[in-house]
Amino acid sequence: MKLATLAVHAGDRRKLGPHIPVTTPIYAAASFFYEDIGELDRVFADEVRGYCYSRYGNPTRAALEELVSTLEGAHRALACASGMLALEVALQLALVDRPKRVLASDALYGATFKLLDNVLAPFGVETRYVNACDLTQVAAALEEFRPSVVLLETISNPLLRVAPIDRIAELAKTAGTVVIVDNTFATPILVRPFELGVPIVVHSATKYLAGHGDVLGGIVLCDEAHAANLTALERTCGPVLGPFDAYLTMRGIKTLPLRVERQCENARQLADWLRHHPRVERVYFPGLPEHPDRETIQRLLPNGLYGAMVSFELKDAGRDEVFAFLNRLKLIVKATSLGDVHTMVLYPAMSSHRDVPPKQRERMGIRDNLVRISVGIEAIEDVIADLEQALAG
Numbered sequence: 001m002k003l004a005t006l007a008v009h010a011g012d013r014r015k016l017g018p019h020i021p022v023t024t025p026i027y028a029a030a031s032f033f034y035e036d037i038g039e040l041d042r043v044f045a046d047e048v049r050g051y052c053y054s055r056y057g058n059p060t061r062a063a064l065e066e067l068v069s070t071l072e073g074a075h076r077a078l079a080c081a082s083g084m085l086a087l088e089v090a091l092q093l094a095l096v097d098r099p100k101r102v103l104a105s106d107a108l109y110g111a112t113f114k115l116l117d118n119v120l121a122p123f124g125v126e127t128r129y130v131n132a133c134d135l136t137q138v139a140a141a142l143e144e145f146r147p148s149v150v151l152l153e154t155i156s157n158p159l160l161r162v163a164p165i166d167r168i169a170e171l172a173k174t175a176g177t178v179v180i181v182d183n184t185f186a187t188p189i190l191v192r193p194f195e196l197g198v199p200i201v202v203h204s205a206t207k208y209l210a211g212h213g214d215v216l217g218g219i220v221l222c223d224e225a226h227a228a229n230l231t232a233l234e235r236t237c238g239p240v241l242g243p244f245d246a247y248l249t250m251r252g253i254k255t256l257p258l259r260v261e262r263q264c265e266n267a268r269q270l271a272d273w274l275r276h277h278p279r280v281e282r283v284y285f286p287g288l289p290e291h292p293d294r295e296t297i298q299r300l301l302p303n304g305l306y307g308a309m310v311s312f313e314l315k316d317a318g319r320d321e322v323f324a325f326l327n328r329l330k331l332i333v334k335a336t337s338l339g340d341v342h343t344m345v346l347y348p349a350m351s352s353h354r355d356v357p358p359k360q361r362e363r364m365g366i367r368d369n370l371v372r373i374s375v376g377i378e379a380i381e382d383v384i385a386d387l388e389q390a391l392a393g
């Protein structure tokens with residue numbers, strides 16, 4: 001055979017013998033072939049399980065989906081190219097056969113507001129916002145607005161409020177409303193929304209799931225009732241995560257329980273230290289006894305695992321003083337994103353809430369002296385020492 005022929009055939013499609021790889025390899029194949037075309041026909045017809053085309057399914061992606069489904073207790077999962085795409089797919093999934101009305105928490109990830117207001121609104125999706133921590137407000141809105149979907153986050157950003165998703169799921173069930181929970185901040189280690197009666201869950205896998213700052217990805221998980229529509233969306237639109245990123249995410253998740261436990265313990269110690277620092281005005285952390293959602297936190301979060309995000313306000317500081325403080329940090333990484341193995345710091349007024357007008361930001365309680373920390377797995381003494389020297393400067 002000629003080189004031009006060998007170049008596209010040699011090495012590939014060899015039977016690998018009786019061995020099984022210890023971890024799932026990266027299946028970088030767009031399509032899959034069978035020696036008998038009849039077998040491919042049966043795969044296309046869903047008569048036998050198998051792979052035909054990577055938009056329909058890919059073994060690396062499927063391994064990750066099975067892993068996250070198992071951790072969350074979902075019926076089915078779809079790994080997407082980003083957390084935002086996973087949210088878009090989840091909303092499409094919930095709204096496809098229902099009136100286009102969404103009741104959303106007024107404390108969401110910045111881009112989620114934009115998804116609702118700028119991307120979905122032009123397609124006729126109407127959104128109303130409520131304080132999801134106020135059950136009376138949620139119940140009134142369910143009654144009056146009759147939404148098809150309630151959209152919530154387990155732990156809000158950056159003020160770390162914890163909504164009573166179990167109670168909201170109960171109310172929503174009675175009202176015939178589908179709840180979507182963005183479980184990115186809590187991870188299944190802290191909260192498993194399916195066990196609380198939530199039918200659709202979303203993750204930005206970019207954060208704790210992958211956990212190493214090297215992947216952009218998302219996951220949609222659903223119950224049995226939504227599984228067929230999720231498959232239809234997957235097969236028609238292919239909003240999928242590629243096999244390389246699926247592999248990295250799966251590798252990251254193997255240490256998720258270890259990382260999250262360490263990060264939560266580090267965050268607990270850091271919050272306690274910050275609370276006693278003279279330059280700190282106020283600390284936001286779900287583990288503090290004065291937290292406004294104390295009762296919900298005690299009911300929903302495991303004892304001692306309050307998440308690994310800590311926000312705090314610098315005393316008598318504006319944007320310039322906060323920037324000077326941030327520039328003095330040597331170890332803590334000044335960058336957007338969260339949930340990584342390294343501790344990161346962010347200024348919400350500059351990043352997640354940049355596009356929110358200052359007056360509205362103030363009303364939301366996000367002041368110009370607010371800093372958000374995503375606590376990593378380092379020795380917490382080193383993180384505290386870095387903050388100590390930066391606060392002293």
Ligand SMILES: *Cc1c(COP(=O)(O)O)cnc(C)c1O
Pocket residue numbers: 082083084085109111153157182184185203204205206207216217218
């Ligand atoms: C980061 C994040 C998203 C968006 O995820 P991407 O992977 O950045 O697209 C959505 N929700 C929450 C809570 C997030 O933190």
